[in-house]
Amino acid sequence: MTETLPAGLLPQIASGLQISEAIAGQLVAVYALGSLLAAIPLTSLTQGLRRRPVLLTTIICFVVGNTLTAWAGSITVVLVARFVAGCAAGLAWGILAGYARSIVRADQTGPAMALAMVGVPLALSLGVPIGTFLGGLVGWRGSFLILSALSVVLIGWIIFKVPDAPGRTGDDRPSLRRVVATPGIIPILLVILAWMTGHNILYTYIAPFATAASVRVDLVLLAFGISSLVGIWIVGRLVDRMLRMLVLLAIGSFAAVAVFLSLIGGQGLAVYAAAVVWGLGFGGAGAMMQTASADAAGDGVDLAQAMVTTAWNLAIAAGGSLGGVLLTTGGTTLLPLAVAALAVAAFLIALAARRFAFPPGHRTPLTTDPTISSTSHPFLRKAAAPDDVR
Structure with a gap:
């Protein structure tokens, strides 16, 4: 919500700070x-620290960033506050997946991450309309103060309810070079770059595309958001049994949508x-x-997640930039063509990355260490039979 809220408040922010909407969009x-x-650098530096204090630090930064944004009198202060909040978000994304995996049993790691990620489609589908709604009620400054207040409540909830988990120390801390060289990591990052760049080309410019198609953009986003929630529920139920199939179905359906x-x-x-269909796959x-x-990545999970975050944000930037060029050059008709090409590329990479990145079969947990995935190396993966599960 902190990331997407300004998009629904651009006119008010521009008027309040006496700047153009284009500059306000830079928030x-x-x-x-x-x-x-x-x-990547913050995740690497904090590997040895306990997880809960690190997570709390990121949320405190959200409180500071949103409060400064609400009280700021100049665009310079707002941009600095937003940059600090963005840095905190990068660290949060770097540790969330590993943290979620570390506080559940080994056989619950997939569903735990799916549940932890349910906020993503919610924020993507609701962030802009909620921002617009709150802006009409309490103004853009009040909207950011509400986020700060919610973050304070979240801090208290984490302190009292979320279990802590240890960091990694000494030889248990993998290097960035080692994680990058781990088989499967590079194909996964390439899939993210291609898939999410295509997604963001269409998502960033869904308003002009919907207008050209004579449909309501709010209803398109609502359909996308609801189906995204269904998609994440499906993934949470099936990710441990058929990760490869889910990935191929999600990317393949997205490619089909773009061609359609x-x-x-x-x-x-x-x-x-x-x-x-798009939302079902993306959720x-x-x-x-x-x-x-x-x-x-195995024991390099935190650094791997930081790389995923970096690739994801690169894709957001690339999608926005490339989509803008396409829109200016040939209008909305070029958008789905570019999306289709990128989605097909992502599908082919995932299809080829069968051995290490997206292996077939059941993700069978074979370790009692809850901080390490039992499937951290391909030779530990095998098709599950009832005896294996027991």
């Missing part, structure tokens, strides 16, 4: 830049149907990619 961009630059939109040019009900994307990277 989203500078936040993503902070995440992009900070995710390219052929029909966006027509009424067809756009809503496409949004539903569990974060959980699937983080599960795959955590399995491949």
